Amino acid sequence: MEKSHGLLIVLSGPSGAGKGTLCQELLRQMPDLKYSVSMTTRSSRPGEVDGIHYFFRQKAEFEAMINRDELLEWAKFCDNYYGTPRFAVEQAIQAGQDVILEIEIQGALQIKKCFPQGVFTFIVPPSMDVLSERIHKRGTETEEVIQKRLATAIEELEYVSEYDYVVVNDEVPVAVDKLKSILIAEKCRVKRKPFVFKGESV
Known part of the structure; x- marks a missing residue:
């Protein structure tokens, strides 16, 4: 049987829903899962490292990559660009490796x-109050930006x-278990990996 292509797992949801935390824990528990590092023009937050959390780039460089069709996807959010470099993702999937995107x-x-x-999963907070509390706890943005994010979150839902x-x-542990269950189920889908019994008719 030919080796099947890997899965492309896409996680997204409102800012502050905890996508990053879930992604990190999922990667810790599933070491064969490949994390696709996104690219952004926003400033790095405390503790974030270029090339690990994001590729931090200037606006002009990002726009040049858009023009050269070097991004699998890109978007503008809260006045900053975000995108996914195309080559690494496509190469990993074709080699049979599962790739997760947090976008x-x-x-x-x-x-x-x-x-x-692809496997598209939407991460949501328990409530808008919890979402507001999480964003405020970051301490990295002005109140004006926070309110803009909350208003955007309502639209995104x-x-x-x-x-x-x-x-x-x-x-987090419960949410991660659900994500793992989703991935296991997707790998068992007939349309992804048709199986033929050999030697006997069924």
């Missing part, structure tokens, strides 16, 4: 159009129907 909703919808066989799955991030 904004605009980018996820772009990928869904060109790669509908309307896109949940575009996804295959939704996971409420209330308790």
Whole structure:
């Protein structure tokens, strides 16, 4: 049987929903899973390292990559660009490796159009109050920016129907277990990996 291609797992949801935390824990528990590092023009936050959390680039360089079609997807969010370098993702999937992307909703919808066989999962907070509390605790943004993010989050929740799955991030261990279950189920789908019994008719 030919080796099947890897899965493209897309995680997105409102800012502050905990996508990054879930992604990190999932990668810790599933070491064979490859994390696709996104590119952004926003400033790095305390503790973030270029090339590990994001590729931090200037606006002009990002726009040049858009023009050269070197991004699998890209979006502009809160006045900053976000995108996914194309080559590394496509190479890993073709080699049979599972790749996980943690991206904004605009980018996820772009990928869904060109790669509908991806696994699209929407991460949501337990409530808007919890979301507000999480964003405030970051301490990295002004109140004006925080309010803009909360208003955007309300709009983004309307896109949940575009996804295959939704996971409420209330308790991280529980949410991670749900994500692992989704991946296991997707690998068992007949359309992804048709199986032929040899030697006997069934």
